[in-house]
């Protein structure tokens with residue numbers, strides 16, 4: 155049965171990537187959107203562009219993984235093709251994991267492209283690659299789970315976009331992308347600490363600037379916890395939606 | 398193992414909102430399907446046909462009752478059952494974004510058909526369903542009948558010994574429906590057990606070894622087509638078809654139904670109005686008569702049935 159689940163997971167991800175993710179509009183949105191935001195900010199607040207790179211990366215992972223992921227499940231449920239997966243000999247957690255894997259693969263591919271561009275401009279001699287890899291991977295897992303949760307929580311495709319943005323935009327402004335969390339008022343800092351993006355930006359900043367593992371473990375740990383909670387919540391919600 | 402499906406007291410209750418009484422969609426049905434049989438589920442809109450299929454295929458949890466498929470218990474062995482059944486839902490639901498060929502390949506990937514087999518089988522299925530020309534066409538771009546055919550092909554791709562077909566031919570033109578019926582008949586020849594639902598009486602009559610008539614969640618009759626018909630005959634009505642001619646151009650055929658042949662003929666002759674009787678036939682009861690009798694549903698319902706898809710459920 156485990157073999158069935160793993161195989162199903164792999165092929166579901168592959169199918170989603172081909173059918174939905176690697177399509178021109180989705181690719182360009184995945185890259186353009188974070189760039190546009192960072193550029194808009196940089197123009198208004200000229201300064202150390204380099205310090206914006208971790209935020210840019212985190213935003214790219216966030217939008218790259220969750221934009222399509224938030225739509226995919228509700229879309230397939232609406233048009234009925236989700237039933238094909240439910241009829242297949244694959245257990246629900248594996249089905250959902252396949253959906254997650256699709257979003258993560260796409261998000262990480264786009265982010266890697268952005269990372270290469272950023273490094274070629276700013277140089278990356280201080281980069282801790284292992285830390286970078288872990289930070290990107292756990293960020294992608296957390297945001298992909300977030301996307302999946304959004305997708306199973308709503309009934310209509312347009313609701314998914316609304317709900318996803320309702321969650322993502324506050325995160326963008328509080329998560330340390332543009333201004334550091336420490337400079338926020340205390341009560342906003344409390345909220346920022348409840349958002350996965352905050353930990354993603356922190357871990358990525360540390361990875362780019364040769365930060366110390368002692369603090370980054372905590373960030374990575376939180377991202378793992380967010381992933382687990384959001385994934386479980388998504389699975390629970392999906393199981394209840396069926397039937 | 399000769400019994401492929403055994404169902405006992407299967408029930409599905411949907412809770413209704415706002416505290417009204419819950420809806421009993423399927424109400425304690427019992428039946429069994431033998432290996433190699435084409436078993437038909439016939440009933441009006443909302444009778445509970447789709448709900449039954451959804452329960453038997455693991456898409457919906459039964460409220461109560463028991464079912465054994467292929468020797469495996471539904472409540473315990475769903476994962477193993479799923480590998481060995483093929484399901485064609487009410488609406489064709491393959492992926493718009495994939496080609497006909499890729500849809501078949503993905504269906505096989507999900508069921509663990511070995512890589513070396515997939516391509517060959519996909520080509521063979523396309524051939525069989527007359528879709529070879531559409532191999533590289535996106536599913537979205539196929540006609541309704543082609544979509545239906547491909548959806549059936551995808552359900553057969555892992556070569557399941559038991560296949561569920563929910564209204565396979567609804568909404569198709571005469572030729573496509575005929576082609577699909579031939580395919581279904583061929584499945585039987587290959588020893589595949591088929592469970593199908595339909596609104597079309599002739600279809601059930603032509604394809605099915607046995608038929609269950611389901612009304613409001615209950616099975617009201619279950620037998621072979623010929624037994625159902627002879628029961629209907631012994632139970633009552635006779636139909637006489639009589640054709641009159643006025644000697645020149647006008648020919649009119651009338652049907653009269655009555656308790657016995659004599660009354661029927663007399664009633665028919667009374668309508669002659671001085672014209673000449675050209676022919677007279679007593680008709681054996683059709684499955685339609687059986688259906689009307691057993692369901693208590695009269696002509697207007699049948700018209701909806703025959704006009705294609707009545708009701709608006711797109712298979713939720």
Ligand SMILES: Nc1ncnc2c1ncn2[C@@H]1O[C@H](COP(=O)(O)OP(=O)(O)OP(=O)(O)O)[C@@H](O)[C@H]1O
Pocket residue numbers: 397411420422440441442443444445446447448449487708710713
């Ligand atoms: N998900 C659901 N929630 C609530 N009620 C439902 C649900 N699905 C079906 N029903 C109800 O259950 C009853 C049986 O529906 P079902 O779809 O099984 O009928 P059917 O025999 O397949 O009809 P048709 O010939 O129109 O396809 C209907 O009254 C329907 O409204």
Ligand SMILES: [Mg+2]
Pocket residue numbers: 446447448487563
């Ligand atoms: Mg139905």
